[in-house]
Amino acid sequence: xxxxxxxxxxxxxxxxxxxxxxxxxxxxxxxxxxxxxxxxxxxxxxxxxxxxxxxxxxxxxxxxxxxxxxxxxxxxxxxxxxxxxxxxxxxxxxxxxxxxxxxxxxxxxxxxxxxxxxxxxxxxxxxxxxxxxxxxxxxxxxxxxxxxxxxxxxxxxxxxxxxxxxxxxxxxxxxxxxxxxxxxxxxxxxxxxxxxxxxxxxxxxxxxx
Amino acid sequence: xxxxxxxxxxxxxxxxxxxxxxxxxxxxxxxxxxxxxxxxxxxxxxxxxxxxxxxxxxxxxxxxxxxxxxxxxxxxxxxxxxxxxxxxxxxxxxxxxxxxxxxxxxxxxxxxxxxxxxxxxxxxxxxxxxxxxxxxxxxxxxxxxxxxxxxxxxxxxxxxxxxxxxxxxxxxxxxxxxxxxxxxxxxxxxxxxxxxxxxxxxxxxxxxx
DNA sequence: ATAATAGTGTCTTTAAGACAGTATCGA
DNA sequence: TCGATACTGTCTTAAAGACACTATTAT
Numbered sequence: 001x002x003x004x005x006x007x008x009x010x011x012x013x014x015x016x017x018x019x020x021x022x023x024x025x026x027x028x029x030x031x032x033x034x035x036x037x038x039x040x041x042x043x044x045x046x047x048x049x050x051x052x053x054x055x056x057x058x059x060x061x062x063x064x065x066x067x068x069x070x071x072x073x074x075x076x077x078x079x080x081x082x083x084x085x086x087x088x089x090x091x092x093x094x095x096x097x098x099x100x101x102x103x104x105x106x107x108x109x110x111x112x113x114x115x116x117x118x119x120x121x122x123x124x125x126x127x128x129x130x131x132x133x134x135x136x137x138x139x140x141x142x143x144x145x146x147x148x149x150x151x152x153x154x155x156x157x158x159x160x161x162x163x164x165x166x167x168x169x170x171x172x173x174x175x176x177x178x179x180x181x182x183x184x185x186x187x188x189x190x191x192x193x194x195x196x197x198x199x200x201x202x203x204x205x206x207x208x209x
Numbered sequence: 210x211x212x213x214x215x216x217x218x219x220x221x222x223x224x225x226x227x228x229x230x231x232x233x234x235x236x237x238x239x240x241x242x243x244x245x246x247x248x249x250x251x252x253x254x255x256x257x258x259x260x261x262x263x264x265x266x267x268x269x270x271x272x273x274x275x276x277x278x279x280x281x282x283x284x285x286x287x288x289x290x291x292x293x294x295x296x297x298x299x300x301x302x303x304x305x306x307x308x309x310x311x312x313x314x315x316x317x318x319x320x321x322x323x324x325x326x327x328x329x330x331x332x333x334x335x336x337x338x339x340x341x342x343x344x345x346x347x348x349x350x351x352x353x354x355x356x357x358x359x360x361x362x363x364x365x366x367x368x369x370x371x372x373x374x375x376x377x378x379x380x381x382x383x384x385x386x387x388x389x390x391x392x393x394x395x396x397x398x399x400x401x402x403x404x405x406x407x408x409x410x411x412x413x414x415x416x417x418x
Numbered sequence: 419a420t421a422a423t424a425g426t427g428t429c430t431t432t433a434a435g436a437c438a439g440t441a442t443c444g445a
Numbered sequence: 446t447c448g449a450t451a452c453t454g455t456c457t458t459a460a461a462g463a464c465a466c467t468a469t470t471a472t
Contacts, residue, residue, distance in 0.1 A: 004215050005257050007301060048214045049292045049299035076288055079303055083258045090258035092216060094288055155451075173453070174435060181433090198444035199450025364424075382426070383462060390460090400469095407471035408423025425468070432461075441452070 006091040009055040010043035010123065012077065012130055013064060015100045015110065016148050016161055023148065023164035024110040025127070026064050026100065027119060034087050035120035039109060041127070043093070052076070056096050065105025073147030074098045075137075077130045085122040095126050097134060099147030113164050135165045139182055146184075146207050154192050154202035155179075184208050215300040218264040219252035219332065221286065221339055222273060224309045224319065225357050225370055232357065232373035233319035234336070235273050235309065236328060243296050244329035248318060250336070252302070261285065265305050274314025282356030283307045284346075286339045294331040304335050306343060308356030322373050344374045348391055355393075355416050363401050363411035364388075393417050 013026035027039045042063035046055050056074045060066050075097050083090040103110060111117055116127055137144040138161065149161060155172050158179060163169040170178075179185055186208050191201040222235035236248045251272035255264050265283045269275050284306050292299040312319060320326055325336055346353040347370065358370055364381050367388060372378040379387075388394055395417050400410040 004213055005255055005259065006213050007216055046214055046301070050214065051292065052288065052290045079261065079285060079288060081261045083260065092255070170434090171436065172451075173437090174433095176452085177433080194443060195450070196444095197449060198442095199448085200442040200452075202451060379461090380463065381424075382464090383460095385425080386460085403470060404423070405471090406422060407469095408421085409425075409469035411424060420472085421470105422472105423468100423470080426466080428463105428465090430461100430463075433459080435458070436456085438455085439453085441450100443448105443450075445447085445449105 006089070007046040008043050008086075008091050008093050009046050009052060009059055010041045010093050010095050010126060011056050011059045011074075012041060012095065012097045012127065012134070013060055013066075013100055013108075014097065014113070014134070014148055015103060016150075016157070016164075017103075017110070018157060020112075021157075021160040023113045023161055025113050025116055026060075026066070026103075026108045026110055027117075028064050028107050028109060030120055038120040039111075039117055040120040041123045045091075046094070052094065052096060056098055060098055060100070063107070065107035066100055067104040070100045070102055070104050072099045072101050072150075073143040075141070075144060077133050080122065080126060080129075082122060093122075093126065095130055097130070097137075097144065099144065101147075101150060114167070131165075135167075138162060138165050139178055142182065142184055145182070152192075152204050152206050154204060156202055158205065179205060215298070216255040217252050217295075217300050217302050218255050218261060218268060218305060219250045219302050219335060220265050220268045220283075220305050220307050221250060221336065221343070222269055222275075222307045222309055222317075223322070223343070223357055224312060225359075225366070225373075226319070227366060229321075230366075230369040232322045232370055234322050234325055235269075235275070235317045235319055236326075237273050237316050237318060239329055247329040248320075248326055249329040250332045254300075255303070261303065261305060265307055269307055269309070272316070274316035275309055276313040279309045279311050279313050281308045281310050281359075282352040284350070284353060286342050289331065289335060289338075291331060302331075302335065304339055306339070306346075306353065308353065310356075310359060323376070340374075344376075347371060347374050348387055351391065351393055354391070361413050361415050363413060365411055367414065388414060 015024050017024055029037050030040050042059040044055055044059045061068050077095040080093040184207055186206050188204050188206050190204045192204050194201040224233050226233055238246050239249050251268040253268045270277050286304040286306055289302040393416055395415050397413050397415050399413045401413050403410040
C-alpha cells in the first residue's frame with residue numbers, strides 16, 4: 001500500500017457587506033504552529049470518508065467561528081499540489097468557496113477582497129489563482145451568486161458585488177440586462193426602502209426558487 | 210491525527226484520430242478486483258508528496274500502456290468525493306485530463322467520446338460531469354487545444370474535434386474566425402496534402418510557440 | 419465536365435458596452 | 446426647488462450563427 005498524501009481543505013469564505021458595499025474574505029489568525037498568529041484561510045484536514053461539504057463547514061465553524069447556518073452555499077475551486085506548501089510535509093490542498101450571509105462569532109477577520117493582507121502557507125497564491133475563477137462564477141453559477149447576494153437585492157448591490165469580484169463596475173442598465181438572462185432571477189416591481197441620503201428607491205430583484 | 214482519506218487520480222485521456230475524424234477516450238480493462246475485467250478510466254493512488262502531473266503520467270503509462278512521451282498536455286478537471294464510490298472504502302477521486310498524440314501500447318481501448326461504454330466505479334458519472342468542462346476548454350485553454358489537435362491541423366480537423374467535444378459542428382467560416390482569435394494560433398498559406406477523394410487541398414493552421 | 423472538398427463575403431442575431439435623458443425620493 | 450440616487454431607451458461594437466457563392470482538386 002502506498003503511503004498516502006494528507007488532504008487539506010482550504011476555504012475561500014466570501015461575504016457581501018451591504019453597508020460597506022463590498023465583498024469581504026474571511027480569514028483568521030492561526031492558533032498553532034506553523035505560522036501561529038499569522039492570518040490564514042480557514043482549513044482543516046479531510047477526515048476519512050468525510051465529504052468536502054462537511055469539511056468546508058467544519059473549517060468555517062471551527063476556524064472562523066461562524067455559525068453553521070450562516071453558510072449559504074459552497075463549491076469547488078481547484079487543487080494545489082505543490083509538495084513544499086506545508087512545512088510539516090507534503091499535503092494536497094483542495095480549495096473550495098463558501099458564502100456567508102452575516103459575520104457571526106468573533107474570531108474571523110474580514111478583509112476586503114481587493115485588499116487581502118499577506119497570508120500563511122501558500123494562501124496568497126491560492127487566493128490569487130482562485131480570484132478569476134470566482135469572478136467567472138458571478139451570474140453564471142446561480143448558487144454562488146444567490147449565496148453571495150442573498151434572496152433579495154437591488155441593482156446597486158449587484159453593482160457593488162460585481163465590482164468587488166471583477167474589479168470593474170458595469171453600467172447599471174447593462175448589468176440589468178445580464179441579470180434578466182440569469183435563470184431563476186426575477187426583476188420585481190417592489191421598491192426597497194429609500195436610502196438614507198435620499199434618492200429614488202430602487203426596485204428589488206428576487207430569486208424565484 | 211485524523212485518519213486520512215486515500216486519494217486516487219482518474220484520468221480522462223483524449224486522443225484525436227485523424228482517420229476516424231473523431232476524439233477517442235482511452236480506457237482499459239481492470240486487472241484486479243474490484244471490477245476486474247471491466248473497463249475503467251486509468252487511475253492510480255496518489256503517493257505521498259507526488260505531484261498530480263506525475264500521477265497522471267503514471268496512470269496513463271501503467272494502466273493504458275501508453276509511452277510517456279505520447280502525453281502532450283495535462284490538467285485538472287474536478288474532485289469527486291462520494292464516499293461509497295469505491296467498494297474498498299472511501300477514497301477521493303481527482304479527475305484530470307490528458308491528451309495523447311498516438312495510440313502506443315496494446316492495453317488501451319479507445320472509445321469514441323460520443324459512445325463511451327459503461328465503466329467501473331463511478332467513472333460513468335465522472336465522464337458525464339467532465340464532458341462540459343472539456344468542451345469549454347476547447348479554443349479557450351491553449352495547451353489543451355494544442356495537445357489534442359497537434360502542432361498542425363486543417364479546418365476540417367478542427368471541425369471534427371469541435372463536433373466530438375461539443376456535439377455540434379460549426380460552420381467552417383465561423384470556426385475560422387474563432388480560431389483567428391485564439392492566441393498563438395496562426396492561419397498559414399501552406400496547403401496540406403490533397404485528400405484521397407479529391408477536393409481542394411486545405412490550408413494548414415499552426416501554433417506559433 | 420462532375421463530384422467532392424475548401425475557402426470567402428455578407429447578412430442576421432445576440433450580447434456587451436457606452437451614454438443621454440427621464441423619474442422619484444429627501445431636504 | 447435641488448442634490449442624490451434610480452431607471453429607460455437608444456446607439457455602437459463585438460461575437461456568434463447562417464448561408465450563398467467561388468475556388469481547387471481527382472476522376
